[in-house]
Amino acid sequence: MDPRLEANRSNWDDRVAIHTRSRFYDVNGWLDSSPGPSPEEIEALGDVTGLDIIHLQCHFGMDTLNWARAGANVTGVDFSPAAVKAAVELAERAGLAERSTFICSDVYDAPNAVAGQHFDIVYVSLGALCWLPDVASWGSVVARLLGPGGRLYIHDVHPFAAAFDDGGDQVEFSYFEETDRPMVFDQDTTYTDGAKLSSTTTYEWNHSLGEIVSSLLSNGLVLDSLLEHDWTVFQQFPWLIEGTGGRRVIPAGRPRIPLTFTMLAHRPN
Ligand SMILES: C[S@@+](CC[C@H](N)C(=O)[O-])C[C@H]1O[C@@H](n2cnc3c(N)ncnc32)[C@H](O)[C@@H]1O
Numbered sequence: 001m002d003p004r005l006e007a008n009r010s011n012w013d014d015r016v017a018i019h020t021r022s023r024f025y026d027v028n029g030w031l032d033s034s035p036g037p038s039p040e041e042i043e044a045l046g047d048v049t050g051l052d053i054i055h056l057q058c059h060f061g062m063d064t065l066n067w068a069r070a071g072a073n074v075t076g077v078d079f080s081p082a083a084v085k086a087a088v089e090l091a092e093r094a095g096l097a098e099r100s101t102f103i104c105s106d107v108y109d110a111p112n113a114v115a116g117q118h119f120d121i122v123y124v125s126l127g128a129l130c131w132l133p134d135v136a137s138w139g140s141v142v143a144r145l146l147g148p149g150g151r152l153y154i155h156d157v158h159p160f161a162a163a164f165d166d167g168g169d170q171v172e173f174s175y176f177e178e179t180d181r182p183m184v185f186d187q188d189t190t191y192t193d194g195a196k197l198s199s200t201t202t203y204e205w206n207h208s209l210g211e212i213v214s215s216l217l218s219n220g221l222v223l224d225s226l227l228e229h230d231w232t233v234f235q236q237f238p239w240l241i242e243g244t245g246g247r248r249v250i251p252a253g254r255p256r257i258p259l260t261f262t263m264l265a266h267r268p269n
Helices: 003-020 027-033 039-045 062-069 081-093 107-113 135-145 209-217
Strands: 052-056 073-078 100-104 119-124 146-157 183-186 201-204 222-229 260-266
Touching: 003 081, 003 201, 039 146, 039 260, 052 062, 052 107, 052 135, 062 073, 062 081, 062 100, 062 119, 073 081, 073 107, 081 100, 107 135, 119 135, 135 146, 135 209, 209 222, 209 260
Parallel strands: 052 073, 052 119, 073 100, 119 146
Antiparallel strands: 146 260, 183 201, 222 260
């Protein structure tokens, strides 16, 4: 494995034990409240009963299992063995094990890891693409995982916001993909509350919105919608304030910039 991805994997292995115990993810609250997908996700994808959904970079499976609650058969893929183990345990605890499968694999190997199976929906949720050095290859993976008529739904951090420094005041990183020049961080904290990390070095990559869209179009997908949002769901910048429904929003008086984006695309029949 690419040593940069190896370092990222150690870091994510480390984060799992912290995240599953964090107030941020609130696993017990999630088990009690049994949520389904978000209203925006349901509006975009409609009734998923009986559909096969693959969640790329599923972490410990909360977002994945929300779709199982909505009636889909879900497959979660993540390269962190600790994340996959925690996801399997969470599925058991949530009573959703029968409708869920979790596989330990790098995203780029996902089509092999599922032995060529095709899915109705490829789903990707916040904090995914920045971990991938090459978004064009990701587009090819998405196209190979979708059956004819299958759809991609992605909600992720906007690359414009990702180009800013920690304070959210100045552009520090490239907006465009630079596979050989990753953003290198050395941080002993994660985005949730909880203990310190021991594997602290990570490598991340920005991909411009144009590069993300092109990765899909050049692999034969059709773009159905692309929305840019001035909200996110974590404290990406210190000046974000709490909005409704757990969102973090830009305070009045500050320039509005895109913080996340949602894209819907499909593979033609
Ligand atoms: C920010 S988390 C996704 C979080 C998810 N939206 C959630 O809240 O549960 C990113 C995930 O990507 C996974 N990941 C990073 N690089 C990967 C790769 N190359 N292949 C597969 N999974 C990867 C990490 O292990 C981690 O679980």
